[in-house]
Amino acid sequence: MKLLCCSLWLAVVVSVVAQEPSRSAVPQITVIRAGTLIDGKSDQPRRDQVIVVRGNRIESVSDAATARMPAGATVIDLSKATVLPGLIDSHTHIFLQGEDPAQGGYDANILTAPLALRATRATVSARRALEQGFTTLRDVETEGAGYGDIGIKQAIEAGYIPGPRLFVVTRAISTTGGYPLEGYAPELEMPKGAQIVDGSVEARKAAREQLDHGADWIKVYMTHRSWVGKDGELVSQPTLTVEELRAIVDETHGWGKKVACHAYGGIGLHRALDGGCDSIEHGLDLDDAAIAQMLKQGTWYVPTLSVYYTDWGPAETEAGQRDRLRAAVHEPSFRKALKAGVKIVFGTDMGGIPWTEPIAQEFSRMVEFGMQPMDAIQSSTSRAAVMLDMEGKIGVLAPGAFADIVAVDADPLHDIKALERIDFVMKDGKVFRSK
Numbered sequence: 444m445k446l447l448c449c450s451l452w453l454a455v456v457v458s459v460v461a462q463e464p465s466r467s468a469v470p471q472i473t474v475i476r477a478g479t480l481i482d483g484k485s486d487q488p489r490r491d492q493v494i495v496v497r498g499n500r501i502e503s504v505s506d507a508a509t510a511r512m513p514a515g516a517t518v519i520d521l522s523k524a525t526v527l528p529g530l531i532d533s534h535t536h537i538f539l540q541g542e543d544p545a546q547g548g549y550d551a552n553i554l555t556a557p558l559a560l561r562a563t564r565a566t567v568s569a570r571r572a573l574e575q576g577f578t579t580l581r582d583v584e585t586e587g588a589g590y591g592d593i594g595i596k597q598a599i600e601a602g603y604i605p606g607p608r609l610f611v612v613t614r615a616i617s618t619t620g621g622y623p624l625e626g627y628a629p630e631l632e633m634p635k636g637a638q639i640v641d642g643s644v645e646a647r648k649a650a651r652e653q654l655d656h657g658a659d660w661i662k663v664y665m666t667h668r669s670w671v672g673k674d675g676e677l678v679s680q681p682t683l684t685v686e687e688l689r690a691i692v693d694e695t696h697g698w699g700k701k702v703a704c705h706a707y708g709g710i711g712l713h714r715a716l717d718g719g720c721d722s723i724e725h726g727l728d729l730d731d732a733a734i735a736q737m738l739k740q741g742t743w744y745v746p747t748l749s750v751y752y753t754d755w756g757p758a759e760t761e762a763g764q765r766d767r768l769r770a771a772v773h774e775p776s777f778r779k780a781l782k783a784g785v786k787i788v789f790g791t792d793m794g795g796i797p798w799t800e801p802i803a804q805e806f807s808r809m810v811e812f813g814m815q816p817m818d819a820i821q822s823s824t825s826r827a828a829v830m831l832d833m834e835g836k837i838g839v840l841a842p843g844a845f846a847d848i849v850a851v852d853a854d855p856l857h858d859i860k861a862l863e864r865i866d867f868v869m870k871d872g873k874v875f876r877s878k
């Protein structure tokens with residue numbers, strides 16, 4: 444079934460723009476007629492709009508009745524569709540493929556796959572995201588593939604392969620006992636999926652190395668294992684100390700970059716906030732103090748809901764009970780954060796989820812848990828852009844923004860699931876996919 448759905452996707456990709464960037468002096472002009480336009484920022488959609496794209500930027504957005512059509516423009520008629528800014532997924536792993544435990548799972552990926560194979564698969568993941576209308580990803584760790592994300596990003600930017608704009612973290616950071624590969628004979632020196640540090644000096648050095656090699660963000664694991672505690676509560680093992688995290692945050696902020704922290708709840712979550720993390724990833728179990736601190740510090744929240752509501756272990760196993768408890772605490776955490784006004788940003792953990800599945804399924808989960816559809820769309824457009832320090836450049840249909848534009852033949856404000864059926868994708872003013 445999954446294979447069938449992939450081949451269908453590939454069949455409708457009509458125009459792969461994967462050549463060297465054009466060097467022609469005259470920028471191409473494209474006019475898009477939008478039946479309904481959701482600009483990513485305004486709370487109300489607008490009817491019958493015209494977007495003029497010159498080169499890789501949006502030049503104007505105006506009412507069709509008064510719009511001036513530039514001579515020689517290519518016209519794209521989306522007058523029966525809803526047109527939106529290119530979507531942003533702020534939590535992905537292009538170097539993971541939803542590794543099947545029956546085929547060796549996460550460990551086999553690191554132990555047996557040549558790096559070229561992993562890079563090739565990451566290329567397909569990036570393309571898959573673009574096909575689905577995700578024109579920007581914040582990709583939060585290569586899982587043992589080193590600085591491979593920098594290479595994929597360079598290949599996309601140079602036009603060798605199609606893919607979204609990438610904001611990458613490279614290797615990510617955790618502590619001894621804080622990341623797989625695990626469970627092997629203690630005599631063996633096993634590779635790890637993240638860079639392991641102990642102590643503030645090593646922590647700062649790892650951040651420096653990763654930033655030096657091109658990391659756009661730094662990713663830190665503030666919790667690792669989780670289990671059901673003796674009172675039935677979710678317990679998560681903390682990893683870095685506040686001092687270790689502060690060294691990383693201080694270094695990273697000095698470079699003008701931000702720190703994303705994986706944290707489920709409890710001690711590790713509070714250390715993440717005390718240490719000054721810019722975004723909390725997952726945040727399954729947010730207590731009231733954590734929410735208050737996030738509001739005070741302006742911390743972003745990337746809840747990655749969907750991935751915790753599928754693929755549970757069997758109910759009678761420890762892992763299965765933990766999986767159910769994670770889901771049980773996540774929904775109320777999300778609802779509390781939403782009500783309190785925490786800045787929620789769309790993220791999926793794709794890669795943890797196979798790339799054959801729809802990325803946009805996360806929208807449905809956000810709406811199911813109380814978010815308004817327009818709010819969910821903004822979490823994947825203008826709000827994500829602000830988090831990425833790209834306000835006005837991506838996540839919005841407005842003059843001056845990059846021409847990252849998608850469309851769907853439906854009204855996603857009434858049927859949020861429609862965002863899983865995006866069938867027009869333009870990135871940087873070039874049509875990547877149309878019907």
Ligand SMILES: [Zn+2]
Pocket residue numbers: 534535536583792795
């Ligand atoms: Zn993740």
